[in-house]
Amino acid sequence: MSTRTYEPTPARRVAFLGLGVMGYPMAGHLAAAGHTVTVYNRSPAKAAQWTAEHGHAAAATPRAAATGAEIVFCCVGNDDDLRSVVLGDDGALAGMAPGAIFVDHTTASAEVARELGAAAQACGLQFIDAPVSGGNLGAISGALTVMCGGDAAAFAAIQPVAMAFSKAVTLLGESGAGQLAKMVNQIAIAGLVQGLAEAIAFGTKAGLDMKAVLGVIGKGAAQSWQMDNRGPTMIDDKFDFGFAVDWMRKDLGIALDEAKRNGARLPVTALVDQFYADIQAQGGNRLDTSSLLRRLR
Numbered sequence: 001m002s003t004r005t006y007e008p009t010p011a012r013r014v015a016f017l018g019l020g021v022m023g024y025p026m027a028g029h030l031a032a033a034g035h036t037v038t039v040y041n042r043s044p045a046k047a048a049q050w051t052a053e054h055g056h057a058a059a060a061t062p063r064a065a066a067t068g069a070e071i072v073f074c075c076v077g078n079d080d081d082l083r084s085v086v087l088g089d090d091g092a093l094a095g096m097a098p099g100a101i102f103v104d105h106t107t108a109s110a111e112v113a114r115e116l117g118a119a120a121q122a123c124g125l126q127f128i129d130a131p132v133s134g135g136n137l138g139a140i141s142g143a144l145t146v147m148c149g150g151d152a153a154a155f156a157a158i159q160p161v162a163m164a165f166s167k168a169v170t171l172l173g174e175s176g177a178g179q180l181a182k183m184v185n186q187i188a189i190a191g192l193v194q195g196l197a198e199a200i201a202f203g204t205k206a207g208l209d210m211k212a213v214l215g216v217i218g219k220g221a222a223q224s225w226q227m228d229n230r231g232p233t234m235i236d237d238k239f240d241f242g243f244a245v246d247w248m249r250k251d252l253g254i255a256l257d258e259a260k261r262n263g264a265r266l267p268v269t270a271l272v273d274q275f276y277a278d279i280q281a282q283g284g285n286r287l288d289t290s291s292l293l294r295r296l297r
Contacts, residue, residue, distance in 0.1 A: 242288030
């Protein structure tokens with residue numbers, strides 16, 4: 001866990017559903033910030049590991065974890081995983097008291113955000129779609145960027161609590177707006193990483209010292225987070241870390257599906273998605289997204 005300091009905020013009773021590479025440290029930050037946390041994970045062993053490290057409680061079902069919670073946070077894999085922890089007799093909505101707020105950090109579709117937002121409202125509850133950017137390292141350090149959609153009053157209630165694991169938590173519109181903003185984020189990254197990969201491949205073929213080159217151009221208009229943080233490791237052919245190709249393909253698939261619905265044209269995104277399919281075919285499913293460079297070597 002990070003040694004970061006936390007802004008004082010009233011202690012809340014919260015739940016966290018999903019203790020994967022993102023959720024595990026995010027829930028840890030909530031505990032470290034002074035909130036009372038009950039966790040749920042599909043694999044009970046991971047929940048037991050978390051409680052051994054942080055204290056607090058684990059529950060056997062999402063419903064049990066959500067019972068008595070003012071805010072229920074969630075970070076799972078995809079739309080179907082999300083529905084499985086929200087809906088049904090054992091789902092979180094069945095355990096939440098009227099007025100409680102469900103905050104979903106899963107990168108999912110805008111469609112499921114609106115669906116679950118409506119389901120929550122029918123139960124007298126609030127739902128905030130709140131996908132994050134910053135990856136596992138951002139979750140560990142408590143420096144995620146959170147893009148939110150939903151009711152303004154509910155957002156105001158959860159924002160100071162979510163700052164335990166974030167550097168920015170921003171409301172961008174109604175239900176689904178957070179997920180749409182995350183799609184924008186992933187579309188921008190996809191083209192940028194491909195451009196960086198081509199630049200490094202070209203410079204290497206030209207016989208340049210690419211670390212020196214990135215050091216120069218990184219001080220000008222070509223600078224980006226990807227160049228600063230992934231450029232040196234790309235040059236060294238190191239990709240066994242970071243945001244996995246499998247996850248990026250899931251995210252780009254969501255964006256491409258949404259584009260079919262809204263009529264947006266994403267030619268570069270569609271092309272880069274297929275480049276990531278090539279990396280998967282080479283066995284690079286869990287490599288970092290910067291592994292696009294391997295196609296060009």
